[in-house]
Amino acid sequence: MTLAADQIAALPKVLLHDHLDGGLRPATIVELAGVAGHPLPTTDPQELGRWFVAAADSGSLERYLETFTHTVAVMQTADNLRRVARESVLDLAADGVVYAEQRYAPEQHQQGGLTLQQVVDAVQEGFAEGVAQAAAQGRRIQVGTLLTAMRHADRGDEIAALALANRDRGVVGFDIAGAEKGFPPSRQASAFGALRAASFPVTVHAGEADGLQSIAEALHVAGALRLGHGVRIMDDITVTTGLDGAPGARLGRLAQWVLDRQIPLELCPSSNLQTGAAESIAQHPVTVLRSLGFAVTVSTDNRLQSGTTLTRELALLAKEAGWTLDDVRDVTVTAAEHSFLALPQRRELIDRVILPAYSQNGSGRHRA
Template sequence: MAIDQHGDAALQGVSIRSLPKVSLHDHLDGGVRPQTIIELADEIDLDVPEEDADDLADWFAEKSDSGSLVEYLKTFDLTTAVMQTREGLTRVAREFVEDLVADGVVYGEVRWAPEQHLARGLSLEEAVEAVQEGIEQGEDAADRRDRDIRVGQLITAMRHTDRSLEIAKLAVAYRDRGAVGFDIAGPEDGFPPSKHRAAFDYLASEFFPATVHAGEAAGLDSIRGALIDGRALRLGHGVRLAEDLEVVSRSGEEVLVEFGDLARWVRDREIPLELSPSSNLQTGAIAAWGTTLEDHPFDLLYQLGFSVTVNVDNRTMSRTSLTRELALLAETFDYDLDDLEVFQLNAAAGAFLPVEEREELIAIIGDGFDR
């Protein structure tokens, strides 16, 4: 299967880009267009490492491909720097939605940390409202082109700071004004969900859903903490859950696997895994298994019945799209349209939406794949 320069490919005669998709793990500050970075940086007299958009895209790709989450996260210093004004946040959010539409996404959840966007005087509330304004502008523009999309905010707290309870209350305050869920992000190793137990207790008392970054830069204890301390309804990445699986034997295509209690719980409860193949390679999240996409435990998790979903994590850093991630997986593991549909249905079922709206989303995906 040939993947073109835009990351698209034809599968069974169908363009993957044309298929309806659901994006659950997509960072706002990880999806800023390089040209937008250059223009916004110029407005605030900020130096950028490259003045040409293509060269800047190359810079992000090179710096992100380090095998370390800590090093990977340093590239966000540049993107967050140009997202400190209302105008900058609104523009980035609007373009983010436009890029989702171009990617064939019909429902997306965009995660971002308001506490990282206050350097030029915005309040937390003003930052949330600026992003929501941009989202709505993007949705309205799509509607004028007869393209349906809905995007919700995942309000995120940084796990290495002490503002998580404040951010949790912010998320709940905006639950009817764009916010659909909560997350903690940032350096995972050494900053377990237990440090934010007060925030998660508050969210639980308000029946507000949470997804938690876990099982990326840290292992099984991080995932346990996400489920027990964070009451996570989804696992952000969760790829290292495969450490709780022991391959006992292989015979041809048949693999006998012994489950640990944690892996069995996640599988049996159908807790969605927000897997991001390209990002997982860049950050070294799959180092225990190898360094290529063929080594990624995605297919093992899928074949064992886990609720796997496909995500981009950070479009700019990984120079990718949901279309490209699906094309790479299809090429690597010989998936067909039925497999790609399962991934979208898993994501729709795990979306932070009321059940009626999830059922509607599932119907949209089914109709789109049938066509």
């Protein structure tokens, strides 16, 4: 029996890869754009939501990037940032997400004159308001912030320092994003060195639009503890079939390194389809990677551009790739285990929130 979306919606979930500027409500964009005088493709919220998905599905990188022009344009004041952050938390909580790491690039929100610290302050206030409002509605959610430096802007040192200055105020990690090809992690080597010296967690977008060299630099230059997407690790894996028909695989040295050290992959099925990193949900590498023992997690990437939620991503895997309740539980626990929360918080989240809920719904024990 296929695991239904409403079953998944009712279960606690953990989200590690979700962009704040990729998760706005269409109605909010319309309202804020009207005040700012920013032109939109349409001012009808439902039509605008469909436009974002169609643009992301178009196969045109230019059109895909255009979508962020519209979201970032309405995130240039403290009030707007606070609202977007608050609504994001509320939307995630309504989807059953109990822990989320939200990422954004502060440098993209200074067109209205905000300092980098003012950007962080506004977003953190919005997250706190969202958590409190969700609690008042009977929904538990925690949020950790990942500060992102844009690969092409070469402001890595500045954003790394900003992350460290706010590590006791909810910022739990650092990331780089943007055009992967031509902008390797080595361009930000000094930033990653400073973060490593300060014992600060790092995740890196790698293995999405570029291949194994990008993944290798993320691990060995940037010191990434997780890989943002990482789907191209499949380039180092040859799937085989034994004489008895049993599936198997031959792993290259990099894939073996990722497997042996259980470096988590922040896989985003729908987004990976849109960017051409996968051909279908049924054939998405997330399923075979999980079967091979990789530390697989499932995320949304950009909920607006993919017209998705974490419930939808998991329900698609259940419907098209045969995932079971145990599969959903395992990737949820894996995400919690590899979050940037402190260890006691991770254990509390798993033992008191996640596992009891799945057990009550008929799931067995989490695999070792």
